Amino acid sequence: MIRVTICCTIGLVVTGALLYSQTRPTNLTAEKAFKNIQILKGIPVDEFMTTMGFFSASLGENCTYCHVAESGGSWERYADDNEHKQTARKMLVMVSAINKTYFGGRRVMTCYSCHRGGERPIVTPSLADLYGPPKTEEPDEFVEPREKGLTAEQILDKYLDALGGPQKLASLTSFAAKGGYQGFSDVDKQPLEIFAKAPGQRTIIVHTLNGDATTTYDGRAAWSSAPATDSPMPLIELTGGDLEGARLDAELAFPSRIKQALKQWRAGYSTRVDGREVQVVQATSDGRYPINFYFDSKSGLLVRLVRYADSAVGLNPTQIDYSDYRDVAGVKMPFKWTVTWLDGRSTTELSEIQPNAPIDAAKFARRIPPAGSKQ
Numbered sequence: 329m330i331r332v333t334i335c336c337t338i339g340l341v342v343t344g345a346l347l348y349s350q351t352r353p354t355n356l357t358a359e360k361a362f363k364n365i366q367i368l369k370g371i372p373v374d375e376f377m378t379t380m381g382f383f384s385a386s387l388g389e390n391c392t393y394c395h396v397a398e399s400g401g402s403w404e405r406y407a408d409d410n411e412h413k414q415t416a417r418k419m420l421v422m423v424s425a426i427n428k429t430y431f432g433g434r435r436v437m438t439c440y441s442c443h444r445g446g447e448r449p450i451v452t453p454s455l456a457d458l459y460g461p462p463k464t465e466e467p468d469e470f471v472e473p474r475e476k477g478l479t480a481e482q483i484l485d486k487y488l489d490a491l492g493g494p495q496k497l498a499s500l501t502s503f504a505a506k507g508g509y510q511g512f513s514d515v516d517k518q519p520l521e522i523f524a525k526a527p528g529q530r531t532i533i534v535h536t537l538n539g540d541a542t543t544t545y546d547g548r549a550a551w552s553s554a555p556a557t558d559s560p561m562p563l564i565e566l567t568g569g570d571l572e573g574a575r576l577d578a579e580l581a582f583p584s585r586i587k588q589a590l591k592q593w594r595a596g597y598s599t600r601v602d603g604r605e606v607q608v609v610q611a612t613s614d615g616r617y618p619i620n621f622y623f624d625s626k627s628g629l630l631v632r633l634v635r636y637a638d639s640a641v642g643l644n645p646t647q648i649d650y651s652d653y654r655d656v657a658g659v660k661m662p663f664k665w666t667v668t669w670l671d672g673r674s675t676t677e678l679s680e681i682q683p684n685a686p687i688d689a690a691k692f693a694r695r696i697p698p699a700g701s702k703q
């Protein structure tokens with residue numbers, strides 16, 4: 329039984345670490361932000377929420393499985409305990425003890441190692457799995473660089489050329505875009521706006537029925553803010569892999585600097601995405617986890633990106649699939665992308681992109697949607 333979990337109606341990546349204060353963020357850990365934290369102490373709020381997504385995905389359950397039913401309608405009620413939540417705390421202690429005692433503290437055992445998307449781990453090996461088609465897995469470690477074929481540098485050059493070439497790319501320095509956003513559980517598309525400015529500033533605003541949900545990278549820091557119905561906190565600072573992810577999204581809005589933005593580039597292997605042959609290229613921002621890029625072998629364009637952020641127990645993958653590349657002032661830009669993560673999926677479709685639009689610096693400033701307002 330797999331029920332996909334959506335914690336927030338608009339499917340925001342609720343990840344981040346410090347709480348908003350008028351002038352600067354203050355460091356806010358899970359035990360300070362929430363009411364009843366006994367084990368998962370000392371981690372930022374975004375990593376805590378990522379951990380909740382990791383739990384849900386590992387067990388194939390909704391948030392309310394380990395929380396009282398009323399938590400579905402009230403963030404306050406998440407503090408209440410039920411039997412499953414208490415078991416989950418014991419499991420956290422167990423997993424940490426196993427890793428410490430038997431694996432020198434390396435994080436080799438996670439909830440998913442045993443649960444594999446089920447409430448109770450399977451005891452007997454499955455004949456269907458054994459003889460069924462092999463499952464493809466996303467590489468969450470660095471792969472051996474391949475010896476033959478195009479190098480990472482050549483694949484990246486081909487990508488930049490396919491987008492229009494370095495000169496055209498350099499002439500695009502900002503844009504304002506409009507379109508629609510649809511979360512996994514949304515019946516309708518919600519209006520969305522994107523404002524981006526080179527180098528590396530980007531903000532996405534989804535005008536939900538409950539108010540604006542915003543994710544911003546301002547060139548240094550990143551945060552998400554959302555209406556109270558959709559997030560436990562009005563503003564969540566993004567940290568670690570989530571911050572790096574927001575920075576990468578902003579860089580990819582103006583990809584000319586992509587080679588310098590990341591390090592340890594390596595060409596891996598070729599595989600298929602939606603039936604098309606792609607070249608897998610890996611890079612990293614922090615040296616710890618790879619970021620996997622999938623470039624279409626024919627067109628040279630980026631069709632998929634997979635990156636990782638830490639949770640308290642294991643890695644949380646985020647996959648972005650890009651499509652519908654169209655010409656904007658001589659530069660090819662994706663008009664559609666789908667973001668998939670452990671407890672949600674969203675699709676963004678742009679209707680227009682205004683190249684080199686003047687962008688007010690206020691677009692990248694922290695702001696909290698006033699309660700209940702539509703802005």
Ligand code: HEC
Pocket residue numbers: 333334335361362363364365366367368369380381383384387389390391392393394395404406407408412413414416417560671
């Ligand atoms: C497998 C069980 C499990 C699942 C599934 C789960 N949680 Fe939790 N949740 C916990 C545990 C355990 C704690 C308390 C952690 C501690 O004591 O350190 C917690 C605490 C929380 C808290 C803090 C409440 C407070 O004020 O103390 C929030 C908010 C929360 N979870 C949200 C979610 C959301 C949203 C989801 C779905 C994405 C989710 N949880 C899925 C087990 C779970």
Ligand code: HEC
Pocket residue numbers: 383387412413415416419420423437438439440441442443447448449641
């Ligand atoms: C070493 C294997 C293993 C790991 C790792 C593991 N579990 Fe479990 N878990 C089990 C087994 C086995 C059961 C079922 C026990 C039973 O049937 O009574 C279980 C049961 C549970 C249950 C109760 C389900 C029910 O039917 O009531 C929850 C909740 C749970 N695990 C959460 C977690 C979480 C969260 C993690 C990661 C922090 C985790 N588990 C990691 C083996 C594991």
